[in-house]
Amino acid sequence: MRVAExxxxxxxxxxxxxxxxxxxxxxxxxxxxGAFKITRGLSTDFPDRVLSTxxxxxxxxxxxxxxxxxxxxxxxxxxxxxxxxxxxDQLFNFASKSxxxxxxxxxxxxxxxxxxxxxxxxxxxxxxxxxxHFVGIPGLALxxxxxxxxxxxxxxxxxxxxxPCVFFEDKVLYTRQMGAVEPPFSVETSGGVARVSLDGxxxxxxxxxxxxxxRALAAMRSLLVEEEITCTLLVPSxxxxxxxxxxxxxxxxxxxxxxxxxxxTAGGTWGAEVAHLLHRRHWGRLAxxxxxxxxxxxxxPTAAHLxxxxxxxxxxxxxxIREALRG
Amino acid sequence: xxxxxxxxxxxxxDPAASSPQDADLSLMLMIRAFELKLLDLYGRGxxxxxxxxxxxxxxxxxxxxxxxxxxxxxxxxxRGHGHYLARFRDPAGLLAEIMGREGAVCAGVGGSQxxxxxxxxxxxxxxxxxxxxxxxxxxxxxxxxGRLACVYVGDGTFGEGAVYExxxxxxxxxxPLLVVVENxxxxxxxxxSRHLAGSIAGRAAAFGIDHRLVETSDVxxxxxxxxxxxxxxxxxxxxxxxxxxxxxxxxxxxxxxxxPARAVQDLREQDWYARCAAAFPGRFPRLDAEAxxxxxxxxxEVMARAPSQWEGS
Ligand SMILES: Cc1ncc(C[n+]2csc(CCOP(=O)(O)OP(=O)(O)O)c2C)c(N)n1
Numbered sequence: 001m002r003v004a005e006x007x008x009x010x011x012x013x014x015x016x017x018x019x020x021x022x023x024x025x026x027x028x029x030x031x032x033x034g035a036f037k038i039t040r041g042l043s044t045d046f047p048d049r050v051l052s053t054x055x056x057x058x059x060x061x062x063x064x065x066x067x068x069x070x071x072x073x074x075x076x077x078x079x080x081x082x083x084x085x086x087x088x089d090q091l092f093n094f095a096s097k098s099x100x101x102x103x104x105x106x107x108x109x110x111x112x113x114x115x116x117x118x119x120x121x122x123x124x125x126x127x128x129x130x131x132x133h134f135v136g137i138p139g140l141a142l143x144x145x146x147x148x149x150x151x152x153x154x155x156x157x158x159x160x161x162x163x164p165c166v167f168f169e170d171k172v173l174y175t176r177q178m179g180a181v182e183p184p185f186s187v188e189t190s191g192g193v194a195r196v197s198l199d200g201x202x203x204x205x206x207x208x209x210x211x212x213x214x215r216a217l218a219a220m221r222s223l224l225v226e227e228e229i230t231c232t233l234l235v236p237s238x239x240x241x242x243x244x245x246x247x248x249x250x251x252x253x254x255x256x257x258x259x260x261x262x263x264x265t266a267g268g269t270w271g272a273e274v275a276h277l278l279h280r281r282h283w284g285r286l287a288x289x290x291x292x293x294x295x296x297x298x299x300x301p302t303a304a305h306l307x308x309x310x311x312x313x314x315x316x317x318x319x320x321i322r323e324a325l326r327g
Numbered sequence: 328x329x330x331x332x333x334x335x336x337x338x339x340x341d342p343a344a345s346s347p348q349d350a351d352l353s354l355m356l357m358i359r360a361f362e363l364k365l366l367d368l369y370g371r372g373x374x375x376x377x378x379x380x381x382x383x384x385x386x387x388x389x390x391x392x393x394x395x396x397x398x399x400x401x402x403x404x405x406r407g408h409g410h411y412l413a414r415f416r417d418p419a420g421l422l423a424e425i426m427g428r429e430g431a432v433c434a435g436v437g438g439s440q441x442x443x444x445x446x447x448x449x450x451x452x453x454x455x456x457x458x459x460x461x462x463x464x465x466x467x468x469x470x471x472x473g474r475l476a477c478v479y480v481g482d483g484t485f486g487e488g489a490v491y492e493x494x495x496x497x498x499x500x501x502x503p504l505l506v507v508v509e510n511x512x513x514x515x516x517x518x519x520s521r522h523l524a525g526s527i528a529g530r531a532a533a534f535g536i537d538h539r540l541v542e543t544s545d546v547x548x549x550x551x552x553x554x555x556x557x558x559x560x561x562x563x564x565x566x567x568x569x570x571x572x573x574x575x576x577x578x579x580x581x582x583x584x585x586x587p588a589r590a591v592q593d594l595r596e597q598d599w600y601a602r603c604a605a606a607f608p609g610r611f612p613r614l615d616a617e618a619x620x621x622x623x624x625x626x627x628e629v630m631a632r633a634p635s636q637w638e639g640s
């Protein structure tokens with residue numbers, strides 16, 4: 001099953017199960033079914049609760065907050081995650097704050113879905129990975145779509161938190177298959193983290209959320225074949241709060257070398273937060289500082305060759321790891 | 328409000344003598360006394376942070392609240408003490424919130440600008456609550472037809488895009504949203520003439536939303552005018568903008584009034600307080616004294632309380 005189908009099925013199951021769930025977004029109703037077709041079919045089955053909205057990212061996020069305030073559940077689709085900037089106030093100052101600023105805990109069950117990332121030639125304002133701009137906001141949890149995490153379970157977890165969540169969905173994942181890795185690698189998922197590994201202790205650990213996981217996996221393969229470097233890949237479903245660094249302990253202790261891959265540009269990133277936590281926890285036993293791997297600093301060009309050169313990819317990951325381990 | 332504040336002989340000779348009822352007048356006077364008490368406490372360095380008093384605007388929520396049902400939602404803003412007090416008549420809880428004492432409505436976390444109780448919620452970012460209120464109205468339309476979401480907003484907040492995104496959605500989707508505009512002619516230090524092009528009526532009209540201008544401060548008359556309009560918001564689930572021409576007598580927050588004293592004096596002369604004092608020489612002084620004594624007692628009692636506790640801290 002493709003990731004897009006799994007996501008669509010998760011939304012359909014939730015709408016069927018939760019009579020108070022709304023799905024809001026620009027152009028989400030049929031026959032269009034959303035810019036990436038993730039909501040296809042949903043408005044036909046649930047016409048009162050799957051609503052196409054005006055181009056109003058701030059308002060639709062606020063409307064979702066109002067629904068959540070009333071005890072409903074809401075999922076907002078931001079057509080391109082870049083435009084979540086227009087909804088930032090509603091997330092940063094209203095929805096996340098409401099969970100606690102009124103003195104007692106107020107459940108806010110809402111998820112803002114953000115298709116993110118490049119690789120599709122949509123250009124500088126439609127290709128960014130804005131995760132880092134949402135990291136560290138009390139009361140706001142961040143998740144990332146991944147082929148290794150069933151979306152229905154992820155949505156259940158997000159709603160169970162009873163606080164607003166942003167769900168980042170790398171567009172390039174929509175057409176990929178769920179769950180598969182090819183031998184000699186195998187994958188297992190527990191505690192919200194998928195672990196792709198070989199038998200035996202690895203030379204290094206790569207932490208890469210959904211959108212960059214398959215690029216990390218490709219680099220792992222070439223590092224194994226060309227350099228005999230073995231890596232374990234960890235793919236967390238929840239980016240923030242990143243409050244379970246112990247889930248990574250066994251692998252980090254074994255490998256002593258950690259790389260964090262993110263598609264964003266460097267500077268104030270999620271990966272920096274992860275590195276900080278791992279340094280606090282494992283400083284004495286790490287062989288290297290945790291190394292961050294990013295896209296180039298700059299806008300994301302439209303032309304395919306320029307875009308490819310800008311975005312973090314298999315070869316960036318491969319060469320960074322090879323240099324760090326082989327010098 | 329334009330009625331000259333002339334002394335009248337007997338109260339019954341005034342055509343509006345029955346207005347306001349004692350209960351309304353007492354509530355307006357209680358809100359006035361509360362706000363004056365806050366400024367006094369600030370002046371004496373007894374309060375943390377800042378606060379925005381609704382001096383001069385007290386009659387707006389007193390008039391509006393009577394048109395609302397307990398199950399309607401109210402969204403308030405930074406200048407929300409009157410909105411809260413008109414709904415709950417709970418000066419002790421509000422003062423405890425502002426002073427961070429036991430019994431605070433929100434444990435002292437929200438303070439003057441961030442209050443939630445039952446179906447009342449205020450927040451301090453201008454315009455932000457309009458989309459939220461639209462979301463609540465969407466919920467009500469389906470789950471509790473006949474109920475509405477009422478949101479208070481100042482004239483200055485019409486500079487925010489969130490207002491128009493919410494107007495558009497509320498009109499398109501037919502949402503029971505009552506927008507109460509307190510147009511006091513100024514936003515912090517900037518007069519409306521320098522922050523608002525066109526008019527609030529024109530902006531409502533642009534979205535096909537009904538607009539009603541209210542220029543009086545006579546609560547009975549206001550309710551008589553608005554009652555059928557608010558009923559229509561409920562029965563037809565359509566938005567409505569009610570714009571009050573009102574006056575901010577106090578500073579924007581505390582001690583930050585840049586207006587000439589003369590201009591403020593003019594506003595005081597048009598104030599409902601002056602009008603009612605002149606119109607009801609019999610009952611006004613008594614009700615006013617009662618309101619002040621009540622607030623004095625509340626303040627003394629709240630100040631003696633222990634600091635508020637918050638499990639989140
Ligand atoms: C988004 C935002 N910008 C600025 C402020 C700071 N601020 C608080 S009140 C205010 C003026 C609001 O004017 P108006 O809407 O006319 O309400 P009034 O204070 O007159 O009741 C400003 C600028 C704010 N709270 N929110």
